[in-house]
Amino acid sequence: MQILVRITKIAWKFRARLILAYLSFLGAVGVSLLIPQLFGEAIDLLVAIDGDGIVRESTSNRTLTYFALGILGASLLRGFLDFARTYCTDSLSQKVSYDIRNSFYDKLQHLSFAYHDTVHTGDLMSKATADVEAIRRFVNMGLVRALEVVVRVIALLLILSFMNWELTLISLAFVPFIVIRSSMVMGRLRAMWALVQMRMGEAVTILQENLVGIHVVKAFASEEYEKKKFARKAHELREEYYKSERLQGTNSAWMTLFFTSGMGLILWYGGWEVIRGDLTVGGLTKFILYLSQLTFPIRMSSFIINSFSRAITSGGRIFEVLDAESPVMQKSDAAVLERAEGRVEFEDVSFSYSERIPALRHLNISAKPDQITAILGAPGSGKSTIVNLLPRFYDVTEGCITIDGKDIRDFTLESLRHNVGIVQQDVFLFSANIHDNIAYGVKGATREDVIRAAKVAQLHDHIDSLPDGYDTWVGERGATLSGGQRQRLSIARSILIDPPVLILDDSTSSVDVQTERMIHQAMVNVMKNRTTFVIAHRLSTVREADLIVVLKDGQIAEQGTHDELLAANGIYQNIYELQLQPQEELLLDAAITLDSGTPRLASDLGDD
Numbered sequence: 001m002q003i004l005v006r007i008t009k010i011a012w013k014f015r016a017r018l019i020l021a022y023l024s025f026l027g028a029v030g031v032s033l034l035i036p037q038l039f040g041e042a043i044d045l046l047v048a049i050d051g052d053g054i055v056r057e058s059t060s061n062r063t064l065t066y067f068a069l070g071i072l073g074a075s076l077l078r079g080f081l082d083f084a085r086t087y088c089t090d091s092l093s094q095k096v097s098y099d100i101r102n103s104f105y106d107k108l109q110h111l112s113f114a115y116h117d118t119v120h121t122g123d124l125m126s127k128a129t130a131d132v133e134a135i136r137r138f139v140n141m142g143l144v145r146a147l148e149v150v151v152r153v154i155a156l157l158l159i160l161s162f163m164n165w166e167l168t169l170i171s172l173a174f175v176p177f178i179v180i181r182s183s184m185v186m187g188r189l190r191a192m193w194a195l196v197q198m199r200m201g202e203a204v205t206i207l208q209e210n211l212v213g214i215h216v217v218k219a220f221a222s223e224e225y226e227k228k229k230f231a232r233k234a235h236e237l238r239e240e241y242y243k244s245e246r247l248q249g250t251n252s253a254w255m256t257l258f259f260t261s262g263m264g265l266i267l268w269y270g271g272w273e274v275i276r277g278d279l280t281v282g283g284l285t286k287f288i289l290y291l292s293q294l295t296f297p298i299r300m301s302s303f304i305i306n307s308f309s310r311a312i313t314s315g316g317r318i319f320e321v322l323d324a325e326s327p328v329m330q331k332s333d334a335a336v337l338e339r340a341e342g343r344v345e346f347e348d349v350s351f352s353y354s355e356r357i358p359a360l361r362h363l364n365i366s367a368k369p370d371q372i373t374a375i376l377g378a379p380g381s382g383k384s385t386i387v388n389l390l391p392r393f394y395d396v397t398e399g400c401i402t403i404d405g406k407d408i409r410d411f412t413l414e415s416l417r418h419n420v421g422i423v424q425q426d427v428f429l430f431s432a433n434i435h436d437n438i439a440y441g442v443k444g445a446t447r448e449d450v451i452r453a454a455k456v457a458q459l460h461d462h463i464d465s466l467p468d469g470y471d472t473w474v475g476e477r478g479a480t481l482s483g484g485q486r487q488r489l490s491i492a493r494s495i496l497i498d499p500p501v502l503i504l505d506d507s508t509s510s511v512d513v514q515t516e517r518m519i520h521q522a523m524v525n526v527m528k529n530r531t532t533f534v535i536a537h538r539l540s541t542v543r544e545a546d547l548i549v550v551l552k553d554g555q556i557a558e559q560g561t562h563d564e565l566l567a568a569n570g571i572y573q574n575i576y577e578l579q580l581q582p583q584e585e586l587l588l589d590a591a592i593t594l595d596s597g598t599p600r601l602a603s604d605l606g607d608d
Helices: 002-012 015-046 061-110 121-163 165-171 175-212 214-219 223-276 281-292 295-322 383-389 413-419 434-438 447-456 460-465 483-497 513-527 539-544 562-568 571-596 600-604
Strands: 047-049 055-057 344-352 358-367 371-377 398-403 420-423 501-505 531-535 547-552 555-560
Touching: 002 015, 002 061, 002 121, 002 295, 015 061, 015 121, 015 281, 061 121, 061 295, 121 165, 121 175, 121 281, 121 295, 165 223, 175 214, 175 223, 175 295, 214 223, 223 281, 223 295, 344 383, 358 371, 358 383, 358 398, 358 555, 371 383, 371 539, 383 501, 383 531, 413 420, 420 483, 434 447, 434 483, 447 460, 447 483, 547 562, 547 571, 555 562, 555 571, 562 571
Parallel strands: 371 531, 371 547, 420 501, 501 531
Antiparallel strands: 047 055, 344 358, 344 398, 547 555
8 A cells, every 4th residue: 555655645746637637527426426316307207107007198398308408418517527537637647657757767877887787677678668557557547536436336325325225235235245356356466467567577678688689699590599588478478467357357247247136136126116106217217327327336446456456566666666775875965076186096995796706805006197007807807896986886895985085985976977987898879970979978069079089089080981970870889880980989978078087998999909009199198187097908008007907806916017017927927928918919010011001900900
């Protein structure tokens, strides 16, 4: 019930529509209760049964006309009120779903990486669509219609009791069965809809992963495997839907059976009372018409029960996200970090993604403005973790990270991340044109600013050669660009922010040697007066670094300059001999090729 109360509180924010919906259905119920009264009175005035059981005419055509006009006017008014109720409830449900959907999306934007690491994207998509729609149906069907059903049932039972208490008792004979069955069905439907929503999330997850990884699927000719995997999950979803719909349909059929049986008893017993003279024909007609109006609430009860069940299940899934606390929280009194000088300190920093496995242990790194710090290490040594800690994608477990002597946790997340630019290894581009992708995150960026950043990233000439230039649509996830072009675009995007602290997470891994050399030449000026962290395996970047930090198992194994580490004859020398020295020879070949004008490497090594 707490979930339904929370949904009702959201609907109460749009109380004008909610109140109008209640008033309109109250008016519609009142008018609908008037129509059987007019019918009954008209029949009693039109025909009567004398003592010998003979039907005789008892009124004039003028009276018949008045009653017909009265019934027509009541029907028109009821239709208008029903329209008003439908409009108010539909618009109210859309406003509530709009509000919840936006709150859900906003919450996802502020949850840290640690939260998103533990949930499936497909499940979140299912919550944002199917679960929100279930809540909308509850507002439309349950929140307003449920009260209408209750009001209509109470009013009809009171009227029937005053008309003939014996017939009323007969009509109520099946109510206990209806109440018991409805309670049982609601509990079972809640469990069923929980399974349906879970299966829906799993199916959407499979679909989402397939679409994102479609190139891998086709490269390994796994189309049939993917089809069977999705078909199995779709079959499970279909079966769960069948079970819930079958239960709902069976419940509706039982409701109809109970009502029809009660109607038959009323007709049998009421007919005997008419014959005995204890009840008029018009009175029996009114009773049956009033009783027939119970058809609506009885038929609607199964749908309302279903909407309640789905709302409880879906609301729980939605509020689970809305109530989630992000592991990275911004302080209420957080200060805005203006443009920082760029002095970065890692002070005895430890971090773990889980309690058992530490990713970093007792790191101490000092970086100053106009300094390049290169970070090396084997896969899993903690290089990318350092990148994620500085802009507070995750919070340190122990120790602290400071910028200009102040703990980064004391700053607002937005201002901190505007001071820390990142060129990530896994480049993500939005379905937009090249200009919008470069200018992403920079308000008011002009075309000249975008071109300047693209020139620094050695991408302007390629963009200028395209038919639409900077207005070229890059396609979903940048599918129309090569890997090297996507990374250079990411570099341009970070350059445009003009951050005092710059992180390059293996940002030249997808470019050829010649392009990498051009990028590094262009970025020499960009790195001036900035604190730059570079995670790379290319010799050119490592040799230019003022400080090289070598990680092993989340700890600093060695640190110093290129020459100092080579002289130490340790881990760095092994990395240099196994990985970096061959690159040095390749770069030397590239330099010779460029100087001699022979296009050997330019043709042998593609941009991707």
